Amino acid sequence: MTRLSLAVRGLVTAVAALLAATAASATAQAKPEPRAPQDFVALDSVDPTIIQEIRYFTPHNFVGEPIDGYRQPLCVLTRPAARALHTAQRELLRQGYSLKVYDCYRPQRAVDHFVRWAKDLEDQSMKAEFYPNVDKTRLFADGYIAEKSGHSRGSTVDLTLVKLPARPTRPYHPGQPLTPCYAPKGERFPDSSVDMGTGYDCFDTLSHTLDPRVQGEQRANRLLLKSTLEKLGFVNLAEEWWHFTFKPEAHPDTYFDFPVSRASLTGRD
Template structure:
């Protein structure tokens, strides 16, 4: 071998080694394990299987028009004290010929973040005609309809309504179907097997205020029945939303969880 060949071979060996290292696959990144619910959380169906569940954010029939991040299963999760208090309210209502129905329970922080991102996208108004027909989307934060934190993420808040027994099924929403304002008469707006509360669920309108004086007669009586029963079981109503209740003695007052609903 010539002196030049030997030199070239000596130079080639480190280069070959370097190329081999570069071509080797990178070590697999370890995915962060998803947070798990603490032991204080339960599935509502394990505490009271008679309470109906129509988990709207698992579906596309909500104000965003898409399945919300963090909802892996259409199930209601709550802290055990909240679930047991809801069970006590259900026992009272069953004797009167009604059942509770929940639309949303524990809500992970990632779902709240999804709401915030949607609200900032002013071009996405696909569900406006039903859920916020009279509210400019640019005002959703200012008017308090969307916020960066939700009591739902603490696990003791739920969105709930009343259904007269025997409960009839609610037909599924068909994406793209014509939308009707959430404050339209009950026989006109999207069908729901709940009693008439004066507006549909998640209606961004002052008519949704629990004691709005424009809601009268049977509709007002329905709201007051829900309110008095849940308050008797230890819940507090959010006065701007007839459907929104929080356990008065909630166990996690300052903790906002982010484990997915599954």
């Protein structure tokens, strides 16, 4: 084979490889996002009175940036879980309270984002608020971060109580001074919720629902939330006063990855 033939052959091979790579890239870009199953709904379509403050859509969380997969500040849940929250809300409204949700369905890509962050030991920008007493090397061992989350199955919700009339939550500005999540309510980030003893997503044993150090009004608030939801089929995670799963779960063995958005709930077969 002549040098010219070899050169031409090499050029053809290179062009073919480039075209194949371009086609693969175009195919990947054109791949449609997964959609939610039919039994997933936007919570506000079931109960528009429940307050939503979807933290992972914002930079005010333990990572310090919006989390992958949160396209809109929207609570998405399986229909039975959403209906149970509606029933709880009706009971609480009569007592002068409202539910406020921080997180609902969580796509697997968001969990993957948490895992990448937890492995990056250099990034501790939000430590002063969310995990001041926990060494970041312990996040997996202590159970604060895991490679799978029940939230991805669609029937788990993180939430709190708000005394009515609800006050607006002051916006978080990246870079502002941080206060430990277990500080007295008047010192920590000004959330509109009642005093639960810690802020949301506080990586500390004080977040354990029945921690004996939490007493008085704080304990009463936790127990009001817990008892109201448990009567309706929710089960509390003992390590997090805000974390509840509706049982039986509609999808106990499936971890979904569709984005958090209204588009994920439309055009479904």
